[in-house]
Amino acid sequence: MALKKLTILPTGTEILLPTGSPLTEVEYETPQRLIPFGCRSGSCGACVVQVLEGFDSLGEPDDDELDFLEDLGRTGGNHRLACQCRLRGDAIVRVADDI
Amino acid sequence: MPNRVHNVGYGDRTPFLNAAASAKLRAEIDEQLDLQVAEWYANVPEAAHLEGRNVDSAYYKRHLIETAWRIRLLRVAESKALAEIAKRSPEAAQVWANYEQEEMLHDELFIADLEKVGVSREQFLDTEPYLSTKLLTGYFSYLLDHEGPLGVVAYSYLVEYVNVKLEPKKLEALKGSVGESNIGGQINHSHTDINDDHPGEVWAAVRHLLRGDDDIAAFKRYLREHQSILAQYFEELYQDTIVKAEKQSV
Numbered sequence: 001m002a003l004k005k006l007t008i009l010p011t012g013t014e015i016l017l018p019t020g021s022p023l024t025e026v027e028y029e030t031p032q033r034l035i036p037f038g039c040r041s042g043s044c045g046a047c048v049v050q051v052l053e054g055f056d057s058l059g060e061p062d063d064d065e066l067d068f069l070e071d072l073g074r075t076g077g078n079h080r081l082a083c084q085c086r087l088r089g090d091a092i093v094r095v096a097d098d099i
Numbered sequence: 100m101p102n103r104v105h106n107v108g109y110g111d112r113t114p115f116l117n118a119a120a121s122a123k124l125r126a127e128i129d130e131q132l133d134l135q136v137a138e139w140y141a142n143v144p145e146a147a148h149l150e151g152r153n154v155d156s157a158y159y160k161r162h163l164i165e166t167a168w169r170i171r172l173l174r175v176a177e178s179k180a181l182a183e184i185a186k187r188s189p190e191a192a193q194v195w196a197n198y199e200q201e202e203m204l205h206d207e208l209f210i211a212d213l214e215k216v217g218v219s220r221e222q223f224l225d226t227e228p229y230l231s232t233k234l235l236t237g238y239f240s241y242l243l244d245h246e247g248p249l250g251v252v253a254y255s256y257l258v259e260y261v262n263v264k265l266e267p268k269k270l271e272a273l274k275g276s277v278g279e280s281n282i283g284g285q286i287n288h289s290h291t292d293i294n295d296d297h298p299g300e301v302w303a304a305v306r307h308l309l310r311g312d313d314d315i316a317a318f319k320r321y322l323r324e325h326q327s328i329l330a331q332y333f334e335e336l337y338q339d340t341i342v343k344a345e346k347q348s349v
Contacts, residue, residue, distance in 0.1 A: 044287035
């Protein structure tokens with residue numbers, strides 16, 4: 001089973017997950033609340049992350065996600081809603097509170 | 100031997116209301132809710148408290164605690180409602196399941212905001228819900244056991260309609276009184292209600308559950324009864340925080 005590494009800043013915590021795992025799995029790997037998930041359906045915006053490395057490793061954002069990120073003012077092109085991502089390669093993200 | 104399968108939505112599923120009639124009834128219902136909102140502001144003590152400049156800290160914290168409890172308690176009854184809805188209308192059940200999927204874990208958004216104002220998860224868990232919240236939960240059980248799921252869905256239409264209409268004003272006020280950085284969870288919750296058009300989603304379920312004029316009359320009654328129980332909650336909250344503090348300061 002191939003594992004991919006997700007590094008979450010600012011803590012720098014590294015989480016290993018099977019390829020294709022949803023990022024919501026992070027919650028069950030550690031008691032720390034590293035990413036503040038809310039609705040888990042891409043509509044509340046609680047889990048915005050800035051992708052510092054491995055943007056393509058998180059899958060393609062759909063139009064609804066891109067529209068909502070724009071509504072939230074995250075227009076730099078390197079943000080994602082973590083609940084909409086699947087880990088297909090190594091990536092480094094920073095949670096929005098600390099952007 | 101005859102087929103004894105019942106209650107799986109095999110019957111005529113043509114909605115009682117066609118599209119135009121549904122839109123007309125929804126407008127009528129929304130008018131009723133606007134009147135109920137006016138009655139709310141006129142009669143419920145401190146109804147606009149969270150929209151004011153000065154927010155009582157105890158009132159605010161207890162309100163967030165109770166909101167998280169209400170979500171936790173009602174999602175159990177609302178999940179039971181899904182089974183009852185599926186027996187009557189698979190179309191309504193599909194909509195309701197999607198709505199519940201989007202709302203199911205929103206207690207965490209309010210708990211996150213509690214932590215921002217110094218109330219820990221442990222303090223939240225140690226706080227027993229108010230009697231009015233328990234009664235609301237019990238009313239849901241009564242409805243599902245004896246009147247059907249329409250009353251449970253009516254509650255969601257009431258709160259979603261009111262949230263989308265009034266929550267932005269309240270959140271703007273809270274940005275000033277509590278601080279924008281402290282109310283992120285409530286802002287995120289409001290995003291979901293508005294972005295996913297929750298009043299529209301719930302209405303789509305309502306439309307498929309209405310099977311006649313008696314159901315329409317019952318739906319209007321449910322909206323009033325739910326508001327009565329919520330008013331009891333706000334009275335309880337007011338007495339337990341603001342009035343209690345006033346008595347202690349005398």
